[in-house]
């Protein structure tokens with residue numbers, strides 16, 4: 524880890540992505556894949572391995588879309604926050620650090636048009652997990668924002684004055700409209716971070732070190 528001097532934290536909120544940054548779909552995707560008969564029983568690997576295995580099946584892309592639609596919608600309550608996320612929230616609560624969540628998420632899945640409202644499902648998950656329980660979390664529902672496109676998302680990062688932004692997708696930070704003066708934190712969930720104009724972190728403990736310090 525580098526020191527955190529280069530993060531040049533401002534005074535705005537810490538910005539967080541939602542899917543695959545706060546919420547981990549690994550086990551729900553693997554378990555649904557087994558239930559749908561797409562994966563062998565006992566399959567416990569992470570999202571990328573599930574995706575690769577399901578896409579390799581006949582009509583694999585459609586099967587993968589169906590799996591994702593279920594995990595992000597109807598079955599979202601089987602997903603869990605990434606390890607260490609609650610410790611990060613508790614630290615933000617203790618330090619009175621403001622947070623915003625900015626998620627690029629369409630209202631409905633392409634594989635399930637007119638089905639479950641994915642934004643309401645995400646808000647419901649946050650509520651059920653206690654993320655809006657202000658006795659232990661600084662997050663409020665009106666600090667959760669949804670964007671229809673990546674361009675709109677990076678525009679929100681700028682407009683909301685984020686002091687830094689945490690996201691699992693390199694594309695967000697490589698977007699030509701991403702505000703270069705907002706330090707980027709690429710969350711990998713434990714995988715090695717590729718090189719780029721960001722700080723790579725594998726665990727929420729490292730996010731806390733990078734954006735708050737000790």
Ligand SMILES: [Mg+2]
Nearest residue numbers: 540542543691
């Ligand atoms: Mg994401």
